[in-house]
Amino acid sequence: MHADVSRPADRYSPLYFLASLGAGGLSVSFFMYLFFWVKHPDQPVPVFEDIAKAFLEGGLLTQAMIVVAYLGIAVFAFLHYKLLIWNISQYRRLKGTAKWEELTTTNAETQLLAMPLTLAMAVNVGFVLGMVLVPGLWSVVEYLFPMALIAFALVGWLAFRQLGDFLGRVLTQGGVFDVTAHNSFAQLLPAFALSMVGVGFAAPAAMSTTPLIAGVSLIGSTFFGIAAALYAVFAAITGFNSMLHYGTARESGPTIMVVVPIMTVLGILFLRQDYGMNVTFGAETAAVENLAFLSRLLTVQVLFLMLGFVVLNRQGYWRQYIFGAEDSAGAYALVCPGVALSVMLHFWLNKGVVAAGLFDKFSVGYWAIAALAVAVQFLTIWFVLHLNRRHFGKIGRGAQAVPAE
Known part of the structure; x- marks a missing residue:
């Protein structure tokens, strides 16, 4: 790394994997348009043939929606993989340096889990690209599911190996975990990574017609989902206790909101499992149960968003960083x-509100909530572009990227 830098990203932190993760998430968020607004009667998700039919038979608004969805998926998928490759390259350079030694001997070691978190997203984005771009994919999809399970299992193994290194160190060597630096939710990153592996593992449970594949998917996703939930509870309780004692670490304030994506990912995981149990194994779930389940998750998200904004505003985080x-x-x-x-608003609206009969699909009330989901999405896009200009643009400020602990 050069001594003279022209952009913050030149002083690398593993947390820059989150830049790739966010781009991947935005790519998937555009798939929500197709998932909920394009008919796909022959399989649980829309594929190229369904989208092409909707485009040819639909009106101008439908065609515009599909074009926007494809552009969004493509642009942010490209950005996702570009940043992923850059991060992997920088990560390899970081290993073996003095900064690496410092990173792996402090609380900040769990930042390394940002890599398997983003790799799991990369597999999910790849599957989305396949569904929307590859004709005839569904005819061979049963052969792809075992490959996907293997890919997620490998990413999960990497996540557990990194987490095992951290826990093995802090739980066997007294005094190496700094409780005074635990005053944030930064330690929830491993839970986020495990939940992302779990939601990917759950996809075949919802889409495979082979009971063995669906069953393996159900069992594996349960393992990763429960592991994520247990670790999240542990890290959140201990982190909140430290925050009450020492206040929230200024540079780690945003981690309070990491509960929000964990709730969405685990929510989709359990919905996929529920769909698979209904279709493949004959279980029955009332629509109102999904409404109640998703409403609980959405409530948790709103509460932690409110708490996060209070803390960030009081700390002056926006003005500083x-x-x-x-x-x-x-x-x-x-x-x-x-x-x-x-994404959660889309699921809550379609799998909860509409499915339970509160609103008709495509009614005025439906579009009001859908518009809110789209508004949040485009606000996030603006925020990503803003951050990318600051961190990856040659702005000449040479500010250091401050790693959260």
Whole structure:
């Protein structure tokens, strides 16, 4: 790394994986348009043939929606993989340096989990690209599901290996975990990574017609989902206790909102499992149960968003790291809640409100909530572009990317 830098990203932190993660999440968020607004009667998700038919038979608004969805998926998928490749390259350079030694001997070691988190997103984005771009994909999809399960299992193994290194160190060597630096929700990053692996693992449970594949998917996703939930509870309780004692670490303030994407990812995981149990194994779930379930998750998200904004506003985080003279790689943690809230609103609306009969699909009330989801999505897009200009643009400020602990 050069001594003279022209952009914050030149002083690398593993938290820059979150820049790639956010772009991947935005790509998937545009798939929500197709998922909920394009008919796909022959399979649980829309594929190229369904989208092409809707485009040819639909009106101008339908065609415009599909064009916007494709552009959004393509642009942010490209950005996602571009930033992923850059991060992997920088990560390899970081290993073995003095900064690496410092990173792996402090609380900040869990930042390394941002890599498997983003790799799991990369597999999800790849599947979305396949569905919308590859004709005839569904005819061979049963052969792809085992490959997807293997890919997610490998990413999960990487996540557990990194987490095992951290827990093995802090739980066997007394005094190496700094409780005074635990005053944030930064330690929830491993839970986020495990939940992302779990939601990917759950996809075949919802889409495969082979009971063995669906069953393996159900069992594996349960393992990762429960592991994520347990770790999240542990890290949140201990982190909140430290925050009450020492206040929230200024550079780690955005981590309070990491609960939001964890709720969305785990919510989709359990919905996929529920769909698979209904279709493949004959279980029955009332629509109102999904409405209640998703409403609970959405409530948790709103509460933590409110708490996060209170803390960030009181700390002056926006003035310092978003619009001010300093830069923090941890600011990218604010992208995930925006993406997650937008996606959750789509699921809550379609799988909860509409399915339970509160609104008719495409009614005025429906479009009011859908418009809110889209507004959150585009606000998040603006925020991503703003952060990318600050961190990756040659702005000549040379500010250091501050890693959250």
